[in-house]
Amino acid sequence: MDRVKTGIVGLDTMLNGGFLPARPYVISGPTGSGKTVLIAHFLLEGLRLQEPCLLVTLDEPPIEVKSNMATFGWNMDRLKILDATPDVRAHKRQRSVIDVGTSLDVRDMEDVTDIRQSSQVRALEVTVHSVQKMIKQEFSQHLERTKQRYKRIAVDSMTALKMFSMEGQDSRILIQSFLRFLAELEATTLIVSERLDRKKLETEFFLGRGEIRMHKWIDGNMIRHAISIDKFRGSAFDDKMHPVTIGDKGMVVALDAPSQIRGTSPEGKPGESLLETRLIDEVSNVIESVMRQIEEAHRRQIPIRDVEVALSRAMLAFQRRNYQKAMKIALACDSQLRERIAEAPPPPPVAMPPRPPVIR
Amino acid sequence: MIPAARMRTGIAGLDKMLHGGFVPGRPYIVSGPPGAGKTILAMQFLREGLEGGERCLFVCLEEPPNELKINMRAFRWNLDDLDVLDANSDIRRFEPTPLLEISTEEEPAKMRSIGERIRKTPDFESKEVSVHSLQQLLKTLLVKKHYERVVIDSMTALRYFCMREFEEAVTTQSFMRYLAESKVTSLLTVELPDESEVLAEAFLARGEVRLHKLRDETGIKRFVSVEKYKGSSHDDAVYSFDITNAGIAINMTPRAPTAS
Numbered sequence: 001m002d003r004v005k006t007g008i009v010g011l012d013t014m015l016n017g018g019f020l021p022a023r024p025y026v027i028s029g030p031t032g033s034g035k036t037v038l039i040a041h042f043l044l045e046g047l048r049l050q051e052p053c054l055l056v057t058l059d060e061p062p063i064e065v066k067s068n069m070a071t072f073g074w075n076m077d078r079l080k081i082l083d084a085t086p087d088v089r090a091h092k093r094q095r096s097v098i099d100v101g102t103s104l105d106v107r108d109m110e111d112v113t114d115i116r117q118s119s120q121v122r123a124l125e126v127t128v129h130s131v132q133k134m135i136k137q138e139f140s141q142h143l144e145r146t147k148q149r150y151k152r153i154a155v156d157s158m159t160a161l162k163m164f165s166m167e168g169q170d171s172r173i174l175i176q177s178f179l180r181f182l183a184e185l186e187a188t189t190l191i192v193s194e195r196l197d198r199k200k201l202e203t204e205f206f207l208g209r210g211e212i213r214m215h216k217w218i219d220g221n222m223i224r225h226a227i228s229i230d231k232f233r234g235s236a237f238d239d240k241m242h243p244v245t246i247g248d249k250g251m252v253v254a255l256d257a258p259s260q261i262r263g264t265s266p267e268g269k270p271g272e273s274l275l276e277t278r279l280i281d282e283v284s285n286v287i288e289s290v291m292r293q294i295e296e297a298h299r300r301q302i303p304i305r306d307v308e309v310a311l312s313r314a315m316l317a318f319q320r321r322n323y324q325k326a327m328k329i330a331l332a333c334d335s336q337l338r339e340r341i342a343e344a345p346p347p348p349p350v351a352m353p354p355r356p357p358v359i360r
Numbered sequence: 361m362i363p364a365a366r367m368r369t370g371i372a373g374l375d376k377m378l379h380g381g382f383v384p385g386r387p388y389i390v391s392g393p394p395g396a397g398k399t400i401l402a403m404q405f406l407r408e409g410l411e412g413g414e415r416c417l418f419v420c421l422e423e424p425p426n427e428l429k430i431n432m433r434a435f436r437w438n439l440d441d442l443d444v445l446d447a448n449s450d451i452r453r454f455e456p457t458p459l460l461e462i463s464t465e466e467e468p469a470k471m472r473s474i475g476e477r478i479r480k481t482p483d484f485e486s487k488e489v490s491v492h493s494l495q496q497l498l499k500t501l502l503v504k505k506h507y508e509r510v511v512i513d514s515m516t517a518l519r520y521f522c523m524r525e526f527e528e529a530v531t532t533q534s535f536m537r538y539l540a541e542s543k544v545t546s547l548l549t550v551e552l553p554d555e556s557e558v559l560a561e562a563f564l565a566r567g568e569v570r571l572h573k574l575r576d577e578t579g580i581k582r583f584v585s586v587e588k589y590k591g592s593s594h595d596d597a598v599y600s601f602d603i604t605n606a607g608i609a610i611n612m613t614p615r616a617p618t619a620s
Contacts, residue, residue, distance in 0.1 A: 231395025234431030
């Protein structure tokens with residue numbers, strides 16, 4: 001059977017030639033261990049072979065993915081990107097939330113120029129359902145347009161999908177269904193997932209047809225990387241852990257040297273950093289909105305001294321990384337300002353130019 | 361006590377460890393982390409049955425049958441007469457649609473007739489497998505086809521995807537009870553996390569064969585142990601094993617696993 005090459009020579013050798021086609025695989029590892037670089041190689045290899053490739057991004061906005069890839073000097077213009085990053089959350093209930101599924105955003109990498117701005121009235125929220133719908137829609141549209149099926153898909157990341165899009169639902173069944181969905185598309189899929197708890201059995205790890213694990217640890221004053229295959233159904237594979245270097249040409253796997261973890265592994269709670277980044281984004285967005293309203297209030301001479309004091313408390317909490325508290329205060333400031341600005345007398349009209357004399 | 365006739369597992373080393381094989385008519389567990397070799401072990405168990413002319417059933421809950429077929433090809437086992445029941449749930453619908461419960465529809469397919477490509481979820485209805493429908497179906501099938509060996513791959517998938525979370529413990533118990541009453545020799549695979557604790561299924565089964573996976577500087581080391589075996593003496597040493605072209609081969613010189 002033909003294998004699907006990853007584009008990383010050493011890894012293909014470890015995989016006995018590559019992945020088995022039309023199956024979903026899991027790439028796991030802590031943040032910064034090279035998971036995204038690996039999927040970039042995988043997609044780049046597909047593009048090189050003229051295969052249609054799709055990247056579903058849930059973590060990073062496409063523009064950031066693009067600039068990250070540019071540092072390796074890779075041209076991925078023909079890559080299709082499906083932007084499933086959620087908008088800035090609307091904290092006010094009355095704002096209507098729409099599923100991303102209803103506004104499809106698939107672009108060529110070439111056309112990605114800016115971050116998508118959250119709409120002022122409606123916030124896009126991502127659910128597994130909407131992501132599935134978007135992929136399906138893109139699949140059939142692409143088939144219609146080009147008479148070609150997508151051969152390679154990468155989902156970056158399952159962790160984000162689980163954390164932000166499966167609230168209050170039975171995530172195990174949703175993941176089963178999502179993986180079934182990917183398998184039925186008959187494309188080779190890589191799913192990025194952080195292993196959040198080693199004692200817990202996460203669904204995608206036993207449903208995935210294989211797992212490639214990225215390792216990262218601190219050895220003295222060096223950060224070291226390594227790669228290993230931990231599961232690969234239906235194929236023999238090299239089960240040793242091999243050192244990995246990530247340089248300006250991308251990822252290189254050194255096959256001649258086995259690797260062993262020495263020193264301390266930072267794999268404690270890999271999910272934390274992702275959550276933190278997301279929280280920082282949300283809080284700083286609210287703070288920015290408050291500051292804009294403060295300016296407006298100043299222009300219109302509305303008294304808001306107390307709100308300014310409260311905002312400084314929010315900033316302090318933010319600096320101390322107490323994000324929950326910062327968010328609470330910032331939101332209170334936001335609603336206070338809205339009220340006062342709404343109640344204040346309308347701004348004095350701009351001086352009108354004198355009317356031209358009416359000629360009778 | 362006169363020892364009952366034993367049922368061979370298809371793996372010489374494991375038969376030795378079990379002092380002859382499984383006591384027929386009971387449910388057993390093979391547990392281990394993903395990638396330990398559970399499915400291969402279970403398949404060897406069925407192949408042994410097929411060679412002796414027994415009727416065997418494989419219930420797929422983790423991977424589609426077409427992939428299973430491709431995966432097993434490398435071993436060159438003759439599995440043509442194996443019955444394979446596809447109990448994978450379809451893609452879930454988010455909007456309400458008529459659900460097909462498998463008990464009314466499904467029939468196992470012979471391995472030889474399984475195609476290369478995955479079955480597609482139909483556009484307007486989804487097959488959803490619940491533990492009740494599966495149990496119902498097994499009941500009918502056991503009467504109709506007189507299976508001697510049944511593999512459920514995996515019990516974990518059945519728990520995760522076919523039961524409601526709050527009734528998991530009770531339903532698992534009742535399913536195991538059902539298997540015991542049906543007098544078929546069954547082997548259930550159970551997924552373990554990397555660092556595991558004791559499982560409910562292990563209490564309920566008559567025996568547990570556990571596969572261990574450890575990583576050291578030379579690669580992945582695999583070990584097998586018999587954790588529990590009711591009604592029989594057994595070998596309680598831990599042995600290493602390899603997955604070869606001929607399946608699982610246990611290396612009978614005992615050696616305790618050493619974690620890296």
